[in-house]
Amino acid sequence: MRYAKIENGTVIQIQPNKETGFIEVEDSVVCGMQQEGDDFVAPAIVEPMKDAKTIRAEALSGLVHDFGDGRIIQVRPPEFAADESNIRNAIERMKRLSIAERGWFMADNTWHNVTAAELQVALNSAQDQGAVIWDQFFADIATA
Numbered sequence: 001m002r003y004a005k006i007e008n009g010t011v012i013q014i015q016p017n018k019e020t021g022f023i024e025v026e027d028s029v030v031c032g033m034q035q036e037g038d039d040f041v042a043p044a045i046v047e048p049m050k051d052a053k054t055i056r057a058e059a060l061s062g063l064v065h066d067f068g069d070g071r072i073i074q075v076r077p078p079e080f081a082a083d084e085s086n087i088r089n090a091i092e093r094m095k096r097l098s099i100a101e102r103g104w105f106m107a108d109n110t111w112h113n114v115t116a117a118e119l120q121v122a123l124n125s126a127q128d129q130g131a132v133i134w135d136q137f138f139a140d141i142a143t144a
Helices: 048-061 083-096 116-142
Strands: 002-007 010-015 022-025 034-036 039-041 064-066 072-074 101-105 111-115
Touching (some): 010 022, 010 034, 048 116, 064 116, 111 116
Antiparallel strands (some): 002 022, 064 072
8 A cells, every 4th residue: 555645636646654644545546646536547638639630630521612603512632532533533534635514413412514624623722721721730739
């Protein structure tokens, strides 16, 4: 057995000798543990990096571009979907074959025609939105 000094429910000191202000605890109790009744538990671990990564992932996985006319296209990066590569391939093929417009499934699963220029605008929008999300992520972890 050993002895612990508790302040505000937290073990702040452990020592082998009994002394005023110390209570007897199991050998497994260490500084930083929280007292819950007669038990001692490890404090909840705050993981700001994990939280920032979760926020970033949710934002990136939801990237869309609004054409402003009711059409909204998904523009998620490769780690979440094939949207970005599909858009790049479509732009390249449309230019190579001089295709004026082609059908595309929008975020709401409706089918609308798009031009290569519109797809390029959507791709640029995705890159700009992604940059804002990444900048916020770096700001969040810098202050964590």
